[in-house]
Amino acid sequence: MLKINDALNLIAANNNLNSLLEQMTSFLMETSSCEAITAFIVDRLSGKLIFKTIKGRSIDEETFYERINVEKRIAESVLSKQKPQWFDENDPSEELIALRQIYFGDLQKILAYPFFNQSTPLVVILLYNPAADIQPLLEQTASRLCTEIDKAIEIELKDFRISRLQSLIDVIRQLGATLDREKLLRMIIDYARELLNVEACSLFLVDEQTGDLVLQLASNVDVNINQAVEQVRVPAGHGIIGYVVQTGDIVLVENAGQDARHYANVDQKSGFETRSILAVPLFSHTLILGDKLGKIKERIIGGLEAINKIGGVFNEDDKHLLSSFASQAATVLEIARLYAESNELFLDVIKALTAAIDAKDPYTVGHSQRVSDFSVEIAKELQLPPEDSQQLRIGSLLHDVGKIGIPDAILQKSGQLDQIEYARMKEHAIIGTKIMGQVRMLSNELPAMAQHHERLDGRGYPAQLTEAEISLFGKIVAVADVFDAMTSNRPYRKALTIEEAIEYLRGEIGTQFDHACVEALIRAYQKGKIQTQRGT
């Protein structure tokens, strides 16, 4: 008795649930005379039994899963009766008949023994052919270890929660550092799938015009499904997702087929079988923009569905985790939208303004936009990083902004300019630089305005800079500007063909133009990326 007590105390010293159960079942195998032993644990989140360990004779790979399934049914029934139960060789139940066929040895009897701490169910062990007097040993074991197992289960559960919360924090960090909408959507469903261990996720956003829910993305093993579901729209209030978005509630459905709210349309289109669903609203909290800019009110921008929990059922932890994640995701999506809109507004306004300046002369309609497009294509061919391309996009759009300060009579003159007029016209580069030079944050863009008429040989204007002094932006816009002017009609001549313009540019490499910039434009043209006033 004392020796057993010492052994149990040693086993009890384990804080890790798996080691504790391993050592306990090994101890029971050694101490009793049973042939085999299986242990199941009660999962604290779902209340269901989970197989933990099997020991002893007759563990056969082929019949393993069948045996565990049958044993689990026995364990469940014993757990519900809350007391140990013997099954002898004549037991008529389906389970015992099955086990006798699977079991390698001669199955005479089974003892199914449940462990409780007070009324909390913990573990069920099944012992094969134990001695008739085994029960006192089991009672002593349970009396010593049940409280330990209970705590070890708590520790394991809390470890699981900690690791999930840490994953959530990690994932939130990743989302929070992304302002690109497409990347965000992809990250949201991928991370949701990982966090919850589900087969698939779908993300719906509210269409502000119609109120419909539009499926943005569905993750799945089968990529083809994504193509099939791309057009899915769910009318407002329809389906589980519609309900979630309308009410702000979280919905957990164990069997989607039997839930009246399930919108089977999506399954039909995708061919994907939805069994269980956890659906949460994408609830964006109030965004505080600042004293001058105000705030954006909290709202539900869509919904997120986790579909088919792998190896289990959705539980309360899953609900909290997914809804916390979805709320973060919604806020991040709102910020990404804000940032994109702010950039779009800026670009659209300078496009409209520079287009209006171009339009003062019917012959230069669309010029600034085309020069900007050509410049960005040249930058791509030169493999500039997107940050630089974006600055070039803005700078080149504004390259002729100084024409605001040039008299109409010169801008709109139908014949060629005389020398004085031409000198005045050339001032637009300086005027543009002055206007935009006041904007501190446009300093990188400024050379597009200041230097687009400079030449490598120092014979350009306004500053007669030489090759080393002209910035890359200046060199790029110079090529784009002349190319557009040559391929556009002018009052004094018809547009040149693209081939003629290219020939001219090539002829001026090293004197007027930078070699790499000219070649980059030609490559872009050959790839079909250059759309001149007359078409490609």
Added chain:
Amino acid sequence: MLKINDALNLIAANNNLNSLLEQMTSFLMETSSCEAITAFIVDRLSGKLIFKTIKGRSIDEETFYERINVEKRIAESVLSKQKPQWFDENDPSEELIALRQIYFGDLQKILAYPFFNQSTPLVVILLYNPAADIQPLLEQTASRLCTEIDKAIEIELKDFRISRLQSLIDVIRQLGATLDREKLLRMIIDYARELLNVEACSLFLVDEQTGDLVLQLASNVDVNINQAVEQVRVPAGHGIIGYVVQTGDIVLVENAGQDARHYANVDQKSGFETRSILAVPLFSHTLILGDKLGKIKERIIGGLEAINKIGGVFNEDDKHLLSSFASQAATVLEIARLYAESNELFLDVIKALTAAIDAKDPYTVGHSQRVSDFSVEIAKELQLPPEDSQQLRIGSLLHDVGKIGIPDAILQKSGQLDQIEYARMKEHAIIGTKIMGQVRMLSNELPAMAQHHERLDGRGYPAQLTEAEISLFGKIVAVADVFDAMTSNRPYRKALTIEEAIEYLRGEIGTQFDHACVEALIRAYQKGKIQTQRGT
């Protein structure tokens, strides 16, 4: 013996550390004949002893803290010796002399008994005047409960970690929904203080020009300190914070006064005594802006210091928590900066462009900016939400953008315009609306361009709208526009005084102008918020 075993099993059933210790000490009081008992627990994060519970005679409020302190020193020495120790009435140690004075009863002996699970120290209990044969009872108790206490400590520690992670997630959510820099800075130090339970926090940001670290904000009970420290700059690489920002390391200092890196300047200026410091870098991870916009590389934008841990010392958990929080905070600060810069860039560019348009006529220099300022002041008096004010700021700045399409000869004419010229001039409202009508996201701002020459009586232009048809933005900008024109010099007349202009506006209430808008402008003027071309 059996009865004791049952009692211990019942105590063991507790998963909560405090209940377990309460019941265990009560049980020992009842079962043994000792007069009093005190229990200390080994804190798993710091390794230090923490008082948990005291029972029995002679607990006196006045001497309580002194007694606990003395007892703790005894417990520490016993723990380091790793075995139980008896102290009798003749014990010459300082502690026993002190205890004999404090203890209410006749202190004959004390047994200090440490609990271990394997080699892990758990608990020390002190028993007052126990029976000489108490040790077997204690051994049995320890043998049954040490493993349980060990697990209960683990559970409590994990609960603490879970609640901290959940707080962190909450706090990250709050930060992530804020794009206002000032609010963010305040939230960061307030939340850091709460999360870590410290007396104060300081936040430093790198000055991009000089590389200095500039103290942005210091939280403290004493608000005056904030004013004193507002000017604090730490040269790059100096002080603990400079080290942290330079290396990216986390620094934990138990005694700041003895650390060579401590930059005592801040303490001197603030009068605040820094004892312990936990300093972490504000590490902003790479921000992904999008395919077109590129990314912003990861970088350290500053550092965060938590100062003087309340009731303990900083531990590894604190390090992880604060550095995880600081990294989130840094990313959020970067996004707030980006968003603010994007807004600032937009506003600066349209300011520069509209100023250039105004400047075509020397008499209208600064007009658009002033109309925008006046309009925003009117909106404030009308208590429009900041979201609306911001749209009005932009719309009113652009109200005359259509002048791009008006010939120089008319814009710059020094005398009064003839009828044809005036008709042409009036087209600027339509032209402006056309130019900016292409920008989808400016739809709310458009009435400032389209309607600023409409009149309540329907005799305005271009659409002869009536009171009910003119939007609030149209009504506001109409007042601001006329007010600026009247208070500015013109080629054909000198500027009116503000009083004269107000008199005119008042006279046209109900015919040309909206009553509330005129009164709002007058109130803003009376508050000194209106700066006309000639000054206030």
